[in-house]
Amino acid sequence: MEKKIVLTGGGSAGHVTPNLALIPKLKDQGWHISYIGSHQGIERELIDDTGIPYYPISSGKLRRYFDAKNFKDPFKVLKGLMQAYILLKKLKPDVIFSKGGFVSVPVVIAGWLNKIPVFIHESDITPGLANKISVKFASKIFVTFDEAAKYLPKEKVLHSGSPIREDILTGNRKKGLEFLGFNEAKPVITVMGGSLGAKKINNVVRGSLKSLLENYQIVHLCGKGNLDAECDHVPGYRQFEYAGEELPDILAATNMLISRAGSNAIFEFLALQKPMILIPLSASASRGDQILNAKSFEKKGYCKVITEEDLDGGVLERTVTDVYKNRFDFIDNMKKSGASNTLQNIIDTLTKGKKK
Secondary structure (H helix, E strand, C coil), rough: CCCEEEEECCHHHHHHHHHHHHHEEEEEECCCEEEEEEECHHHHHHHHHCCEEEECCCCCCCCCCCCHHHCHHHHHHHHHHHHHHHHHHCCCCCCEEECCCCCCCHHHHHHCCCCCCCCEECCCCCCCCHHHHHHHCCCEEEEEEEEHHHHHHHHHHHEEECCCCCCHHHCCCCHHHHHHHCCHHHHEEEEEECCCCHHHHHHHHHHCCHHCCCCCCEEECCCCCCCCHCCCCCCEEEEEEEEEEEHHHHHHHHCCCEEECCCCHHHHHHHHHCCECCCCHHHHHCCCHHHHHHHHHCCCCCCEEEEECCCCCCHHHHHHHHHHHCHHHHHHHHHCCCCCHHHHHHHHHHHHHCCC
């Protein structure tokens, strides 16, 4: 008998990546997969590449602060709820898996109204606003960090770890170096600011290029619209807005990472045992989830953390020197982490929990 699942989540790559990790395994195990997302979010572009049927719905942002759009967006959410309700009646899934983001809220509520089991996943230590709302309508909530359990209804929490894309673990160092035009003479630093980039990280890295390139080669994933033409032909430096199918090989060629502290990304780096410098989004620009993620990893000896407020060229260069000098200590700690791919455990739970 065919098993049907609806995946949802969007707004940023972090709300899509775990779904991308699940899709190949779900396909292999005979699931019929559909995706509900927003009309213009990054999830549409990413899911289109998989060949999975994609159904867009109206999506409004849920804000904790005053904005004129707060008066209009609730109507978008209600419209999305009606669209999701009708879609689910048509698709008849056995189960819904939500990765969060504002577009997921109408889907989760519509699933509950249709009496479809809903499982959601929270990547961070503290739940975002969308998942705070969604958890009321969910059968269970998977969490990545053990620490997250104290912020959620205990009877619904399942500790799963982070669903890691299997292809991330299959990169080839030689292919990565060839793609980048790099050599084995100097270690490689990969800089990642998230799918939307990180202006301050981009600026500080580029301002420190002369010094850093004396000892390292740098690949810079700087986010959409953030390429700098003046850096195009700097020897030992490559910049891209985003890396798709080349990313596993780039990461295989990488000796150290400089990154934001989004949960999905840092757990992939942990699985790859790559020493990290994490620069979390500041509390003024976020709800502070990345700060907690980074502190948790630093406490376990997986990384060094630089706050955005402290970030400048001198601090970055000193931290790079320190992390590379002590790289084997970080790698040893990561080897002891017991981090593993949790995809099958999640799918097994979805199979047991699906609609009878």
